[in-house]
Amino acid sequence: xxxxxxxxxxEIVTRGRSRSYLIxxxxxxxxxxxxxxxxxxxxxxxxxVGVVGGAADLxxxxxxxxxxxxxxxxxxxVPDEPAARAAVADRELTAVLLADRGVVLTDxxxxxxxxxxxxxxxxxxxxxxxxxxxxxxxxxxEQALTVSPLVYRPVHGDETDTMAGFWLALVVVLAMxxxxxxxAVYVATGVVEEKSSRIVELLLATVRPWQLLAGKIIRIGLLxxxxxxxxxxTGLTAARLTGVxxxxxxxxxxxxxxxxxxxxxxxxxxxxxxxxxxALVSRQEDxxxxxxxxTALMMVAYGVGFLAAYHPGAPLARVLSxxxxxxxxxxxxxxxxxxxxxxxxxxxAGLMVVAxxxxxxxxxxxxxxxxxxxxxxxxxxxxxxxRRS
Amino acid sequence: MRGDGVLEAVELxxxxxxxxxxxxxxxxxxxxxxxxxxxxxxAGKTTLMRLVMGVLAPDAGKLRWRGRPLRWADRRRFGYMxxxxxxxxxxxxxxxxxxFARLHGLSPVRARRVADxxxxxxxxxxxxxxxxEALSLGNQQRVQLAVALAHDPELLVLDxxxxxxxxxxxxxxxxxxxxxxxxxVPVIFSSHQLELVERLCDEVAIIANGRLVAAGEVxxxxxxxxxxxxxxxxxxxxxxxEANLPGTLLERVSDRExxxxxxxxxxxxxxxxxxxxxxxxxxxxxxxxxxxxxxVA
Numbered sequence: 200x201x202x203x204x205x206x207x208x209x210e211i212v213t214r215g216r217s218r219s220y221l222i223x224x225x226x227x228x229x230x231x232x233x234x235x236x237x238x239x240x241x242x243x244x245x246x247x248v249g250v251v252g253g254a255a256d257l258x259x260x261x262x263x264x265x266x267x268x269x270x271x272x273x274x275x276x277v278p279d280e281p282a283a284r285a286a287v288a289d290r291e292l293t294a295v296l297l298a299d300r301g302v303v304l305t306d307x308x309x310x311x312x313x314x315x316x317x318x319x320x321x322x323x324x325x326x327x328x329x330x331x332x333x334x335x336x337x338x339x340x341e342q343a344l345t346v347s348p349l350v351y352r353p354v355h356g357d358e359t360d361t362m363a364g365f366w367l368a369l370v371v372v373l374a375m376x377x378x379x380x381x382x383a384v385y386v387a388t389g390v391v392e393e394k395s396s397r398i399v400e401l402l403l404a405t406v407r408p409w410q411l412l413a414g415k416i417i418r419i420g421l422l423x424x425x426x427x428x429x430x431x432x433t434g435l436t437a438a439r440l441t442g443v444x445x446x447x448x449x450x451x452x453x454x455x456x457x458x459x460x461x462x463x464x465x466x467x468x469x470x471x472x473x474x475x476x477x478a479l480v481s482r483q484e485d486x487x488x489x490x491x492x493x494t495a496l497m498m499v500a501y502g503v504g505f506l507a508a509y510h511p512g513a514p515l516a517r518v519l520s521x522x523x524x525x526x527x528x529x530x531x532x533x534x535x536x537x538x539x540x541x542x543x544x545x546x547x548a549g550l551m552v553v554a555x556x557x558x559x560x561x562x563x564x565x566x567x568x569x570x571x572x573x574x575x576x577x578x579x580x581x582x583x584x585x586r587r588s
Numbered sequence: 589m590r591g592d593g594v595l596e597a598v599e600l601x602x603x604x605x606x607x608x609x610x611x612x613x614x615x616x617x618x619x620x621x622x623x624x625x626x627x628x629x630x631a632g633k634t635t636l637m638r639l640v641m642g643v644l645a646p647d648a649g650k651l652r653w654r655g656r657p658l659r660w661a662d663r664r665r666f667g668y669m670x671x672x673x674x675x676x677x678x679x680x681x682x683x684x685x686x687x688f689a690r691l692h693g694l695s696p697v698r699a700r701r702v703a704d705x706x707x708x709x710x711x712x713x714x715x716x717x718x719x720x721e722a723l724s725l726g727n728q729q730r731v732q733l734a735v736a737l738a739h740d741p742e743l744l745v746l747d748x749x750x751x752x753x754x755x756x757x758x759x760x761x762x763x764x765x766x767x768x769x770x771x772x773v774p775v776i777f778s779s780h781q782l783e784l785v786e787r788l789c790d791e792v793a794i795i796a797n798g799r800l801v802a803a804g805e806v807x808x809x810x811x812x813x814x815x816x817x818x819x820x821x822x823x824x825x826x827x828x829x830e831a832n833l834p835g836t837l838l839e840r841v842s843d844r845e846x847x848x849x850x851x852x853x854x855x856x857x858x859x860x861x862x863x864x865x866x867x868x869x870x871x872x873x874x875x876x877x878x879x880x881x882x883x884v885a
Contacts, residue, residue, distance in 0.1 A: 205690045209679075398674030401735065404641040405664065405691045571643065 202406040206414025211421060224426055227377050231430045232437045234370055246270065246293045246313050249277035249286055253298025253324055261296075261320045267348070268316050280304075298324060367451075368508035368536035371458055372501060374430055375528045379465045380497050382423040383473040387486050389415050390477035390570070399570050408567040416470045420463075427462060431455060457544075458531045464548070465527030467555045469493060475562035478569040479577045496524060504528040511536040521547040523554035594619045594774055595640070595658075595743060600649035602635050602798075609635040611798035612649070617776060617791075622769045624785035624806075625778040626880055627795035633778040634671045636795070637745050640776070641668045653743075664692060667741030669749055673732050677721035682707060684720060685734045692739035699738070706734035710760060726757055733761065737768075744768060746777040750784060762788055786876040796884045810873040817847045817872045818856055825864030833859045847872065 246265075250258055258274040265272035275292075277283045283295035287304045295304040296317055303309070303317055323344055330340045393399040393411075402411055476489045500519075507516035507529050520529040520539075526547040533539050569577040593616030602610040610632045617623045625633045638644040640651060642663045651658040675684055682703045689699035707713050710730040720728060729752055736744060744765070750758055765775045766788065779785050785792055786806055793803040802809060817838050822829060825844065830837060835850025844867075850856045853871065860866050874882070 202691050202693075205687070209687050393674075396674050396677060397670070397672035398676060400638075400643055400670040400672055401668060401674050401688070402691075403643050404666070404668040404670070405688065407660070 203410045203414045203417065206406065206411055207418035207421070209418075211418045220422065223377075223381065224429060227426060227430055228433045230373065230377075231370065231433045234366065234373060234434075246272045246310065247291065248272055248274050248313070248317070249283055249292045249295035250274060251277050251280060251283050251295060251297045251299075253296070254327070257296075257298055257320065257324055260323060261316065264316045264320045264323075265313075268312055270310075270312055270316055272313070272316065296321065301325075364536045365508060367454070368511070368532045369505075370434055371454075371531050371535040372504040372508055372528060374427065374458070375462065375465065375504065375531065376497075376501055377430075378423050378427055378462050379469050379527065380494075382419045382466060383469040383493065384486075384490065385419050386416060386470045387473040387477035387490055388483060389419070390474050390566070391480060391483055391486055394478065394570055395481055395483065403571065408570065409563050412471075412474055412563060412566055416467070416474065419470065420466055423462070423466060427459070454531075454535055457534055460548070461527045461531045461551075464551045464555055465524065468524045468527070468551070468558050469497065471555075471559045471562035472496075475565040475569075478566045479579070497528075500525040500528040504532045507532040508536060521550060523547075523551045526551050593617050594654055595776075596652040597636065597640075598650045598652065600636065600639060600651070601647045602632075602639065602644065603647060608798055610639070610646070610649075613795065613798060613800050614649075615793050615800050615803055617774050619774060620769055620772040621774055621790040622765060622788050623774060623776045624789035624792040625776060625795060626780075626782060626785055626792055626876070627778070628884060631795045632798040633795055634747055635798075637668075637671075637747050637776070637778070640745055641666060643670075662742075665739070665741055666743045666745060667736035667739065669732055669736040669744075669746040671747035673729065675720045675728060675731060675735070678719055680717050681712060681720055681723065681727075681731050682716040684731060685738050688735045689738040694739055702738045702740070703734070706737055709764070710734055725752055726754055729753060730757065733764075737764070742773060744773060744775040744777070746775070748779060749777050750779055750781055758784070782875070782877040782880060792876065794880055794883055801883045802879065806876065809879060810876070817849055817874065818853055819845070819847055819868060819870050819872045820856065820860050820866070821845045821868035822860050822864040823867050829863035832863060 248261060250261065258276065261274045262272060277286060277292075277295055280297060283292070283297065283304055286292040287295055287306050290306060293305070294309055294313065294317065296302075297304065298321070301321065303314075327340050327344060330343065331337070335343075393402065399411075406414075472493050473490060476493060477486060480486065480489045503516055503519045503525055506513055507520065510516065511533050516529055516533065519525040520533050521543060530539070530544065530547045534544070565579070595617040597613060597615050600610045600613045601608075613632065613636060625636065627633050635644065639646050640658075640663075642658075642660060653659075653662045676687075679687070682700075685703035685706060686696075686699040689702050690696065694702065704713075704716070707716050710733065712727060712730055712734070715723060715727060720731060723731065729749075733746075733749060736746065746765075749761060749765075753761060762784070765777070769775050769790075789806055791803065791805055792809065794801050804812070818835075820830075820833070822844055827843070830840065830846045830848075833846070833848055833850070834852065834855050835848045837846060837848050839847040841847060844864075848856060857866070857869055860869065
């Protein structure tokens with residue numbers, strides 16, 4: 200049997216039953232469930248709105264406007280202004296529209312979206328009154344006031360402002376963070392474990408360095424994939440339970456597939472980098488220090504990933520979505536929040552594949568030369584470049 | 589006896605920065621022999637073993653196995669016990685041995701079986717399911733040895749296998765190694781316990797400063813290297829009696845016992861008989877330790 204798989208199998212058995220892995224899995228499941236549930240928690244509040252005066256159909260108009268704005272509103276008639284003030288003061292009502300005076304009573308602040316709904320309803324109501332005063336029939340007025348909403352069509356083709364797309368992008372960023380960064384750190388600590396316990400000499404007398412490295416990276420990758428599957432299942436289940444599924448953009452399946460692909464590329468890149476970094480030190484205490492460059496790279500990737508989730512069209516997000524290794528986080532985030540031109544995805548993937556190949560080759564070289572050198576930290580200049588000894 | 593070895597090192601050179609570890613070392617290990625590597629700390633023994641195992645690559649020189657260049661596939665059938673002992677601390681003793689057996693290509697079933705066999709053989713049967721970190725150092729060393737033996741290697745390379753073992757464990761290990769050698773498996777090991785090397789080894793190599801300074805069968809080496817000494821014990825002699833003996837006085841062991849080097853042993857015997865009552869007179873070959881001190885100095 201291929202030694203790579205033996206190495207991978209041992210590592211899966213020992214790590215897979217370790218408490219830290221299981222706890223990490225539980226935490227990520229909870230996190231994703233929370234993220235998936237958040238929109239319905241925040242967006243799901245129902246506004247209680249009161250109306251004083253105005254036409255008989257004003258409450259209906261309000262509800263119609265709110266529904267169009269994806270806002271949940273219940274409307275009730277309030278007899279007069281003093282009663283309205285009391286209701287708002289007691290927080291029985293979020294706001295009361297004094298239709299005849301053009302005033303809204305609030306307890307200080309108001310959800311801007313609710314404000315827009317009230318504004319629109321008010322405009323329509325006043326316009327209808329004016330048209331009626333001018334002698335138009337209700338049918339004509341109704342027709343005149345019924346205008347289909349504007350269609351937004353971005354010239355870049357990758358803008359979106361559906362809330363679902365935004366949350367989905369956020370989930371992608373978080374998932375990539377957990378799926379790439381943490382396993383990469385495990386790879387580094389695993390390398391140092393073998394180095395500090397000196398077992399690496401025995402291993403290297405038995406298997407080749409690349410086999411050892413590949414076995415380790417594969418097993419951590421498999422555990423990471425298992426985590427990805429669990430997270431995806433959790434996210435989809437939560438989305439279904441909260442009824443977000445209907446709002447999910449079409450092509451979710453292909454999104455999941457592309458996240459999977461980007462995960463593989465990103466994991467290959469960062470785990471190789473982590474392994475090479477880990478090989479430079481001999482003690483677990485030094486792992487964090489030696490991983491600093493890698494961590495910095497990832498932090499930039501995540502920072503821009505969040506930017507891309509909020510503003511998919513931001514120039515920085517667009518540029519870094521094709522630059523390796525940032526593309527592994529930024530590109531799937533852009534894909535999640537809206538359509539991205541196929542050529543950009545191809546360029547980003549192509550560049551990333553090249554980056555992975557280069558990184559793996561360099562890392563294998565560094566690992567091979569540094570892993571047997573115990574004691575102090577091995578300087579990078581001693582292990583890259585031409586062989587000196 | 590040169591040229592018929594299973595393992596040959598030819599002009600091996602290796603340096604670490606400014607430090608020369610091996611300086612053109614050549615040696616030949618005969619088949620089925622217990623081959624002892626002796627040398628001061630830093631002489632190059634560990635580097636030599638690492639080159640044999642392929643853990644390091646030589647700067648120059650060749651290694652040959654069974655008459656052709658030593659290859660990676662050959663090395664997978666070697667058993668190795670590195671100087672820096674290393675085991676997975678949080679793995680069970682039995683699993684650990686089986687794991688390494690699997691890395692050497694054994695099937696899972698066979699790997700478990702050989703693990704059990706060696707645990708039994710090395711007196712660790714009741715430790716099978718203990719974590720390595722819970723074992724005493726001596727027992728960890730036995731596990732380490734089992735790891736080297738588990739896949740039925742064609743060559744054993746053991747760096748200081750006896751250090752840290754109690755006398756009983758030394759006996760068990762010596763017996764196991766002799767069995768392997770008898771089965772045709774060359775056993776190369778280094779040790780600072782020269783009496784042990786002398787007792788166990790068919791051949792020894794003495795290494796100093798990265799070079800081979802003496803090598804061969806232990807008995808031949810004792811004949812060839814170092815001067816043979818006469819041990820003379822005389823009772824009832826007057827103080828200063830040894831001054832009347834011909835030859836060079838090597839050592840005055842006590843008032844009545846000396847070691848002396850002389851071309852004519854019979855003249856020494858006659859002089860001793862004149863000095864007093866001769867209790868002991870005999871030719872003494874130098875011990876490996878003495879040869880070692882002599883050639884390394």
